Amino acid sequence: MAALLAGAATTIPTPSSAAPAGTGTSSSVTLITGDRVMVAGNGFRVVPGPGRRVDFTSQMRQGHLYVIPSDARPLVVEGALDRRLFDVTQLLAWRYDDARRSDIPLIAQSGQIPAAARQARRLAGAGMTTLRVPKESAGQTWKDLTSGARALGTRNTKLWLDGRRSFDLDQSVKQIGATTAWELGLTGKGVTVAVLDSGYDPDHPDLKGTVAYERNFSEDPDIRDTLGHGTHVASTVAGAGEKYRGVAPDAKLAIGKVGGVDGIADSAVLAGMEWAALEVKAKIVNMSLGGPDTLELDPLEEAVNSLSERTGTLFVISAGNSDRPGTISSPGNADAALTVGAVDRSDRIADFSSRGPRQGDHAIKPDITAPGVDIVAAAPGGGYQTLSGTSMAAPHVTGSAAILAQKHPEWTGRQLKAALIGSAAPSAGATPYQQGTGRVDVARAVDQQIVALPGDLWATFPWNGPDERLATRTLTYANTAETPATIDLAAEGETLKLSTQRLEVPAKGEASLTLTVDARQKAPGDYPGIITARSGQSVIRTPAGAYVEPESYNLTVSVIGRDGNPAHPYVELYDPKTGVIHELAVQDGIGKARLPVGEWDVYTDFSERAYGKTVAHTAVRIADRDQQVVVDARKGNPVRVTLDDPSAAPGRGHWLSLAHGAWGIASSSSEDPNTRLFIVPSRQEGLRYLLRTIWFSKDAVPSPYLYDLADHRAGGLPEDPTYAARRKDLATVSATFRASAMAATGLPLSGPRFRDDWPASLASPPQDLDLPGTLTYNRTPGLIWESMLELGTYTLADDGQAMKPGQHTRQTWNAAVTGPATAGIRGSRTGNTLTFSTVGLFTDPAPGRVGADSAATGTATLSRNGHVLTETPLAGCALDQWESCRLQAALPAESSLYTLRASMRSQAPYSALSTAVESVWTFRSARTEAERPLPLMAVRYAPGGLDDFNRARPGSLTELPIKVEGAPSTLKLELSSDDGTSWRTIPAQRTATGWTATIPNPRTPGFVSLRATAHGTSGTTLAQTIIRAYAIGPG
Known part of the structure; x- marks a missing residue:
């Protein structure tokens, strides 16, 4: 039988006509297009919308x-x-x-x-x-x-x-000079400051009488702070406590709750920003929050810039806690934002504080720093808490701005920002990309009479030849004093030149100079600097500098469709060394991009309704001039797949993946088996090609077998994309899918792993499989094949299998006993924080597998010395979604005895087994310097002689191999035939691989439950219980 992917094919039902019903714990995500992506384990599949x-x-x-x-x-x-x-x-x-x-x-x-x-x-x-x-x-x-x-x-x-x-959470008032400002009568009085955060504690004594406005924009029912973050931030700005005072204790607060237990929605933040700037008319808005930055302007960044320009409001935003260069978070990366990094009590840059440059233009961010390490402030409930993060640094700057606004009520946010930046105290050894101009110094800010406008100066130069890397900027100094001032100027930076070293600024007036940014002799890179102006005791620092892009040239891509006319395909430009991807906008068959020198891949994907799909790949070298590439879909050759089994026909469309170098380029798929596919040939060392098709029986429903054929080659796109599969060369897996003591239907899934860093694209038979049942997989060898079973809300996945030509293996899925496995649990301690998470406690005994049931529910509880510290629900656990079922607790530093209990119950209509599972671990733990795994064990059972319903014959003896994952030294085994009401000990003998026991099964139908107690070599213990581990069936 042959499948001509360039023409019509004999087909069997596809998802549009016979959609599989299995859902499992493969997390389903509906896209805005109405299509769904199902993700589970290391794989995914796409279900097109109706x-x-x-x-x-x-x-x-x-x-x-x-x-x-x-x-x-x-x-x-x-x-x-x-x-x-x-x-x-x-x-x-x-x-x-x-x-x-x-x-x-x-x-x-x-x-x-x-x-x-x-x-x-x-x-x-x-x-x-x-x-x-x-x-x-x-x-x-x-x-x-x-x-x-x-x-x-x-x-x-x-x-x-x-x-x-997310909220940017990871001696301070005196450190920034606030007490000096208080002595001058500057406490923020008359200034309204908005705090957009997680709400506040209205009953906290430090915030009594300080909140003038409040509104809840979050999904929580009221303004109350259930996280502690907002209360801490608000009291840092304007707390009026006896012991702990905020930076501006007489400022009036407008509390906008924009986030809570379910996180922070962008729309809530936007609404809060408008309320603060337009309705409350706050002078300053504190936003100790952020998210990942992208090159595109997102709605929060747009709002920061537009509202700042429209209202004169100053938005003070935390820089983020990502501790690496180029990680300034959004919306702190907005031009108008006053972006705040963190320092410790010694003015050293905090390890966690995000660094610049800003993505895209490489401009200097953060603008300023403030104390953000071990900050003590109010906590819900009337007490206090110590927190760290740039979230804690931002309100120090916000309070400082309120003090400055009290002294200069006529100033706009732009002026406040410039004055704070200009008066900051630099940290020794820190660069502008780490600190901006330095740590906020409000005492100096209220004392200085000179302000530099704008507060920053930056030039970004494209690679247009050295002579064109020259720019000028105007720097203006404003004098707020009644007397004229003389300022002496100096530029620190390789590209900065001033038109004068001295400037006379009239009383209540302004004077300007010209800054030349000269990068004509500079190599590509970042050149941040500082302009320092001195007048008497005043020192004004202004960030400035340049970024020179790498040597780059223009690439023009001309694309021609199969009809000979200009086309509008998807075009991706890809750097195989770094993985950088640029997507090309194509208009009238032409796309243009500017690329740095090097080797680039041009991947083109034509989807033409009348002609089908054409894929092309072209390598281009950008060296010393502009380049042009023509991609002509008419050069594409039709894909043809044949199989020497006349009973089979393709039952899905195709999956095409390309990879080059250390990175993947793209994977393209179509669920329609009638989609015609063409490949434009190209030769390129290191380029890998994989085309996959799936075949089923033309006549038998459901199909007893599945052919998973993958044409995988290296060296480019083939001149002849024909793949002739022969049955004798394929690898075969005979898979048995057991039922859990009752008939059910399930959905087997499988797919090849093209690369270790890419999830496998999973596919299934067109119909669900009756359980118990069998399915024979015939697979192309030379790849790692991942498999999965979806059974109602339960998903069981393996870690992949490599196969050789002609190899035949057998697999059994959903065999008893399903229970805890170390692959499905994680536990660690870092410092004084313990974290436990699980995807579920329901894994069958086959090596390399992990299972999860999203409908199972339970709890995880942590106790210390017999007292419960914390408890969290376990519900909706899903494969690879470790955050779904997670417990975290702060612990004392000293060594203590801890008990961690995880229990789950299942009432699934497709299973009568493993209805209740519990693991109880006991261990000692003390503070660690680095992350250290918890000594968690798991007992795995693989009873022999069960039928395909996981039943043993009444009165029979069942041999029970036992493996304890972890570091066990002893094991005690107990059996129950009344669902755990009573237990009796069963002898277990040590073997080379674990233990073994012989189970005398009850003489009447029912169930066998198992309980094991294991002692570890480090003094840890595990008590594990599985109710209804396997069934006792009819004789």
Whole structure:
């Protein structure tokens, strides 16, 4: 039988006509297009929305899986559609999956609201609207968004995901000179400061009488702070306690609660910003929050800039806690933001504080630093707490700005920002990218009479030849005193030259000079610097400098469709050495990009309704001049796959993956077996190619076998993309899928792992499999094949299997006993913090597997010396979603005896086994200097002689091999035949690989429960109980 992917093929039912019912714990994410991505273990699969005939591009970027439908790709490239809408990894992390959220939260700029969308909030100040799209209406909403004159991409319409931010949490008032300002009567009196955070404790004595306005924008029911973050921040700004006072204790606070236990929604922050700037008319807004930065301007960054310009409000924003260069968080990266890093009590840069430069133009951020290490401030409940982070640093600057605004009530936010930056005290040995101009010094800020405007000066130079890397900027100094001032100037920086070294500034007046930024003799790179102005005792520091881009040239890509006309394909430019990806916007068949010198891959994906799909790859070297590449889809050759089994036919579309160097380029798929596919040949060392098709029986339903054929080659795209598969060369797996003491249906899934850093693209038979049942896999050898079983809400996944030509293996899935496995639990202690997480306690005994049941519920409890410290629910646990079921606790430093208990119950309608599972670990623990794993063990059972329903014959003897994962020294085994009401000890003998026991089964149908107590070599213990481990069936 042959499959001509360039033409029509004999087909069997596809998901649109026979959709599989299995859901498992594969986390389902509905995209804005109405398509769904199912993620579980190390794999994923795409389920197109009803009636949608599109293909999909998947990418791995910085550890995140993106899946983008072909009709969304142009809008993403053009910037009309937020790429995060297709970031499956991030959507799962933000709990936007289908199990935990029924709608898709959006932020729209301009445009017409689709009929199926609900308008949540109108943000008139920012020109935006927040929307909620029910997931069942996503497909129709997508049609509304992409049709007509008001579609996305027209009339400046843009659609963002309503994403999530986090609070930047990881002797201070006197350290920044606030007490000196108080002695001058400057306490922030008459100044309104907004704090957009997690709310506050209205009953805390330090905040009594300080809050003039409050509003809740979060998903929590009220303003009360359940996290402690907002109360701490608010009291740092304006706390009026006897023992601990804020920086500006007489300022009035406007508390906007924008986040709580479920995180921080962008839309809540936007609403809070508008309320603070437009309604409350706050002079300063503190935002101790942030999220990952991207090169694109996000809605919060736009709002910071527009509201600052419109209202004169100063937004003070934490820099983030990512402790690496180039990690300034958003919206602290906005031009108008006063971005704050953190220092310790000795003015040393905090280890966690995010560093510059800013992404894109490499401008200097943060602007300033402030104390952010071990800051004591108010806590909910009337007490105090010690916290660290740039979240703690920002309110020190906010309070300082309030003091300065009291002295200069006529100043705008821009002037306040410039004065604070100019008067900061530099930290010894720190660069501008680490500290801006230094640690805030409010005493100096209120004393100085000279302010530099603007507060920063920066030039970004493209590579246009050395002679063109020259720019000038105007730097103005304003004198607020009644007498003229003379200032002496000096520039610290390789590219900075001043038009004068001395400037006379009239009383109540201004004087300007010209700054020349000269990078004509400089190599590509960053050149941050500082301009220092001195007048008497006053010192004003202004950041300035330049960035010279790497040697770069223009690349023009001309694309021609199969009809000979200019086309509009998806074009990706890829650096195989670094993994950097640029997506090319194509208009009228032409796309242009500016690229640094080096080797680049041009990946082109044509999806033409009349002609099918064409994939091309071209290597181009950018060396010393502009380059042009022509990509002609007409050169593509048809893909042809044949199989010497006349009973089989292709039952899915295709999956095509390319990889080059240490990074992957892209993976493209189509679920439609009738999609015609063409490959434009190219030769390139190191380029790997994989084309996968799946075949089933043409006649038998369900198909008893599956052919998973993968044409994988190296050295480029093949001249002849024909793959002739022969049965004798394939590897075979005979898989048995057991039932859990009752009949059920399940969905087997499998896929090849093209690269270790890419999830496998999983596919399934067209129909569910009756359990117990069997399925024979026939696979192309030379790849690692991952497999999975979805059984209702239960998912069981393996870690992959490499196979050789002609190899035959057997597998059994869902065998008893399903229970805890160390692959499904994680525990560690770092310093004084203990963390435990699990994806579930339901793994079958086969090596290399892990299982999870999202419908199972339970609790995890940590006790110390017999007293419960914390308890957390275990519900919705899913494979690879370790944050879903997680316990964390702060512990005392000294060595103590701890008990960690994890228990879960399952009432699944597809299983009568492992209905209750519990593990209780006891161990000693003390403070650690680095992360150290907890000594957690797990007992695994593999009873022999069970039937395909996991039943033993009544009155029989069952041989029970036992393996204890961890470091066991002794084991005690107990048996119950009444669901744990009574227990009796069963002898267990030590073997070379663990233990073994002989179980005398009850003489009547029922169940056997197992309880084991293991003692570890380090003095740890485990007590593990599994109720209904296996069944006793009819004789």
